Amino acid sequence: MSDLEVVEICAGAGGQVLGLERAGFRHRLAVELDANAARTLQHNLIKVLGYTEKEAEDAVRVGDVADPKVWNPDEHRGVDLLAGGVPCPPFSIAGKQLGAGDERDLFAWAVKLCGRMKPKALLLENVKGLSGSRFTAYRQHVLDQLQDYGYIAEWRLLQADQFGVSQLRPRFILVALQPQYAEYFDWPTPRTTPPPTVGELLRDLMAQGNWSEEKLEEWVKRADGIAPTIVGGSKKHGGADLGPTRAKAAWEAMGVDAKGVADDPPGPTNPRVKGVENPMLTVEMVARIQGWYGEDFSDWEFLGGKTSRYRQIGNAFPPPVARALGAAIRDALLKKGERHGLVEKAEVVHDPVYKILRSQKRPITTEQLVVKLAKNGTPLEQPEVERRLAHLGRDFKLTKTQRSNGDTAFKLGEFKAFLGQEEHQRNQIFARQAALFS
Structure with missing residues (x-):
């Protein structure tokens, strides 16, 4: 392996930790808000990954990752990798997609942290919702910021089932590297063989229940696909379940009560497959579906009550996906493989409206934007420009000026996201509702 080190923020119960460790990284530090998840992480650093008690204690910090009293980023300048899975609700389709206006948003803060710490590489993962049209300007701002910091950055949507996980689980990944390492980076190649079905994956665990071999095989045959995305939920809402209505319907089709x-x-405390109701999954079964199985991943032990353990698993980054990404970044940092040209040096434009507004010193009308877009080779009709302006106004301060002829002109202001500002609403809300943040 190697002596590469990683600092991980919002580390959770260790899905990304385990994957990166299996890829050859050693954790210099892992910061996590939830005390139960942090206990799980520290326990497994010792039990599974061979850290001493002192090393595990030093490596895990519990508390708000943006609180300077919890850790000092300047102590870790130049670390090999800065990684994390910052909160998903600001971008989730299941939520309001408030983006920079959501007090839980730490994505922009993590990018600024990269500029402060100057790691050789950055790895951030989030939900598929961040890849949508609602967040084109947000993504553009992130790429522009990283370019200013001297990084080559790229987004990509990856599916967990492409890397051996029996679950769809799309994740939107941002990887950024300093140019000398970016020349050696290639995204991990998906597997050519599909993962096991839910029935195949869980047969031995379901067999521990009190039902006949015949009924078990009927259930295995019925559960013949991969799982819907496991949803961990948040502390603001009830107990553990397997997701929204559509997911529950998919689970029911596979013979699972979600x-x-x-x-x-299945037994006295959990209905059998045949009959009016289907069995529920256990926490151990959910962990296996999330990727905690096989020789490299199955020994991880989750601490806490059932609901806490389920949330730790459901909110985690599948370890096999983290390992695949970690291995690709490791090889780039070690300059392994074939060196290739930096196609990423060409400017990537996710939102041409944002790009024009960012370069404008004076307010500009919608009609003027349409003309400039056409000249730049990125023509957009006025309704689309207006839609993008509406999205921009949710993540950036967008000043509107009424001209004498009745036209409205727009000027792009500052990013609304939390970037560490002491006066930001995020700090005030966190101080009042810290126990509900997840």
Whole structure:
């Protein structure tokens, strides 16, 4: 392996930690808000990854990652990798997609942290919603910021099932590297063989229940696909269940009751497959679906009550995906493989409206934007420009000026996201509702 080190923020219960460790990184520091998840992480650094008690204690910090009393980023300048899975609700389709206006948004803060710490590489993961049209300007701002910091950055949507996980689970990944390492980076190649079905994956665990071999095989045959995306939920809402209505319907088709998580395999406390109701999954089964299985990943032990353990698993980055990304970044940092040209040096434009507004010193009208876009080779009709302006106004301060002829002119202001400002609403809300943040 190597002596590469990583600092990980919003580390959770260790899905990304385990994957990166298996890829050859050693954790200099892992910061996590939830005390139960941090206990799970520290426990497994010792039990699974061979850290001493002192090393594990030093490596795990518990508290708000943006609180300077919890850790000092300047102590880790130049670390090999800065990684993390910052909160998803600001971008989730299941939520309001408030983006920079959501007090839980730490993505922009993490990018600024990269500029401060100057790691050789950056790895951030989030939900698929961040890849949508709602956030074109947000993504553009991130790329522009990283370019200013001297990084070559790229987004990519990856599916967990492409890397052996029996679950769809699309994740939107940002990788950024300093140019000398970016020349050696290639995105990990998806596997050519599909992952096991839910039935195949869980047969031995379901067999521990009190039902016949015939009924078990009927269930295995019924559960013949991969799982819907496991949803960890948040502390603001009830107990553990397997997701929204559409996900519950998909689970039902596979013979699983998704309205909760069971204490035991099918038996007296968990209905059998045949009959009016289907069995619920146990926490151990959910962990396996999330990627904690196989020789490299199966020994991880989750601490806390059932709901806490389920949330730790459901909110995690699947370890096999983290390992694949970690291995690709490791090889780039070690300059392994074939060196190639930096296609990424060509300017990537996610939102041409944002790009024009960013370069404008004076307010500009919608009609003027349409003309400039056409000249730049990125023509957009006025309704699309207006839609993008509406999205921009949710993440940036957008000043509107009424001209004498009745036209409205727009000027791009500052990013609304939390970037560490002491006076930002995020700090005030966090101080009042810290126990509900997740």
